Amino acid sequence: MRPRAKSKPNSRALRVAPTVPLWAMSFGPSALRGFPVTGTGGRVEYRLARNAVVSEFRKGRLSRLDVCDAHPELLRAARNVGVALAESCPICEETEVVHVTYVFGSRLPKNGRCPTNPTELARLCRRPDEVACYVVEVCPNCSWNHLARMYPAGGRHRVTASRARRGNG
Numbered sequence: 001m002r003p004r005a006k007s008k009p010n011s012r013a014l015r016v017a018p019t020v021p022l023w024a025m026s027f028g029p030s031a032l033r034g035f036p037v038t039g040t041g042g043r044v045e046y047r048l049a050r051n052a053v054v055s056e057f058r059k060g061r062l063s064r065l066d067v068c069d070a071h072p073e074l075l076r077a078a079r080n081v082g083v084a085l086a087e088s089c090p091i092c093e094e095t096e097v098v099h100v101t102y103v104f105g106s107r108l109p110k111n112g113r114c115p116t117n118p119t120e121l122a123r124l125c126r127r128p129d130e131v132a133c134y135v136v137e138v139c140p141n142c143s144w145n146h147l148a149r150m151y152p153a154g155g156r157h158r159v160t161a162s163r164a165r166r167g168n169g
Contacts, residue, residue, distance in 0.1 A: 043151040050137070050146045054090045067091060070138055070145040074100060078138035081116045085137075095141035099148060105131030130155035 056062045068091060070078070082098030089097050102112040103124045108131070115121035124131060131154040138145045 043149060045149050046147045050090075050148070053146065057091060064091065064142070068139075068143040070143040074136065074138060074145060075140060075143060077114050078140045081114060082138060082140070089139035089142060089144050091144040092139060092142035095139055097137050097139050097144070100136045100138055102134045102136070103131050103153075104134070105129055105154065125153035127154035 053062065053067060057064070057067050077100045078098045082100045084096050084098050087097055089095050100114065101121060102114050103121070104112040105124075105127070106129050108124075112134075113124065115124060121133075125133070130152055132150065133153050134150050135148045136145055137148045
């Protein structure tokens with residue numbers, strides 16, 4: 001009987017993925033600065049992430065304290081300038097949620113600008129400089145909040161006043 005030849009290890013299994021420098025990673029210190037307002041970015045919807053959080057809450061994996069944590073300034077903006085939706089809060093199911101929009105960009109306050117009416121939002125969206133608009137869904141009753149969408153405006157991303165009012169930026 002012939003001795004069995006030792007099998008060679010699979011050369012594919014020994015290959016190591018090439019290392020990627022830290023600066024090339026998609027998440028790093030620069031990612032914490034927010035949405036880059038330069039480039040050709042587009043509208044981003046966060047409905048799937050929202051639905052996942054609501055599902056986890058309903059399954060009991062997240063407590064109300066985990067999901068109802070809106071900042072007092074966000075609640076103030078929701079009560080005073082928020083745009084009411086015909087949708088009840090997914091957490092307390094008692095109050096209609098509202099959308100609050102914040103606009104960030106050059107020559108705006110570092111905390112962003114919260115437009116108080118559709119005319120002001122349309123004016124900000126027509127700026128020659130690019131801006132980033134964040135729409136947050138908020139329940140003024142239980143403090144539920146979640147980022148609904150983000151879209152660039154101004155500069156190359158100018159939108160008409162009617163699209164900005166509808167939130168279709």
